[in-house]
Amino acid sequence: MIKTEKLTKEYNGKNAVDNLNLEVEDGEVFGFLGPNGAGKSTTILMLTGMIEPTSGTCTIEGVNVALNPLKGKEILGYLPEDVGFYRNLTGYENLDYLGKFYPIEKSEREDRIERLLKSVRLNGVTQKVGEYSRGMNQRLGLALALLNDPKVVILDEPTANLDPEGVLRYREIIKELEKEGKTVLICSHILSEVRAVCTTLGIISQGRLVAKGSVEEVEDELIRQSGTKQKIVIKSINPDLYTEIESIKNPDILEIERTDDSIEISVQTDIRPVLAEKLKDHCSGITEMYLDRPVLEDLFLKVYRRE
Incomplete structure (x- = not known):
């Protein structure tokens, strides 16, 4: 050791x-x-x-x-x-x-x-x-x-x-x-x-x-230190999905934004399993769901430059 x-x-x-x-x-x-x-x-x-x-x-x-x-x-x-x-x-x-x-x-x-x-x-x-x-x-x-x-x-x-x-x-x-x-x-x-x-x-x-x-723990810590947001991006053809997501009460959800072809949910942690469960009755309209997480190099540089 x-x-x-x-x-x-x-x-x-x-x-x-x-x-x-x-x-x-x-x-x-x-x-x-x-x-x-x-x-x-x-x-x-x-x-x-x-x-x-x-x-x-x-x-x-x-x-x-x-x-x-x-x-x-x-x-x-x-x-x-x-x-x-x-x-x-x-x-x-x-x-x-x-x-x-x-x-x-x-x-x-x-x-x-x-x-x-x-x-x-x-x-x-x-x-x-x-x-x-x-x-x-x-x-x-x-x-x-x-x-x-x-x-x-x-x-x-x-x-x-x-x-x-x-x-x-x-x-x-x-x-x-x-x-x-x-x-x-x-x-x-x-x-x-x-x-x-x-x-x-x-x-x-x-x-x-x-x-x-671990790699994930270090990324989470640098995300916290840098104030960088991570987002869950959901692509859907269901026009009512945005309203459904807004109705979900979860402390890890920081912000919800709608773009031309997707819904971006700023989160503190990866809550995709929670979202999948909450949205299971609307999954027929969802074509893609992924975590848009900052890369480690960018996070480190942000923290280092602030230091």
């Missing part, structure tokens, strides 16, 4: 991370989201023991990584945003050399390297890393992050530089890690990509956590 309590990092009198309280449960795939400068990378650097907090604590599997960074590295796999390798070595040679820093037997290390290179589609590649494309370099970085078979994996912008095929394989690897029960924290500013693989999201803005939960 990953846990921070009142985690703060100050630079030149300004908090890059501001009293951050965050928990990522065992086996969870957690998306840590925010724009550039929101405090994501600073948080990750503290979680990996690379910089010390100004105040507060951060622990991984119960290990205080600021006090015991070497113990933290034993259970942690980390892919930085800009991963670097020895350019005059092959991918295999890089992993073999770096793998010697872990307490892994030679035969096991070699087997694991072969499996990981195959997993990231770099098996059989004999060229030096200095000749790699940026996408190949990123895939090798993902293999390195998994080399010590870590309990916790932290990935910083893992899909940067990946082509569409690489992104699809990355998603498959994340699903495999989830099945193995590993805890994965994915740091990104690409909300749509994180949504595709994560079970839980946390959104950070100006060093503070502004929303946390």
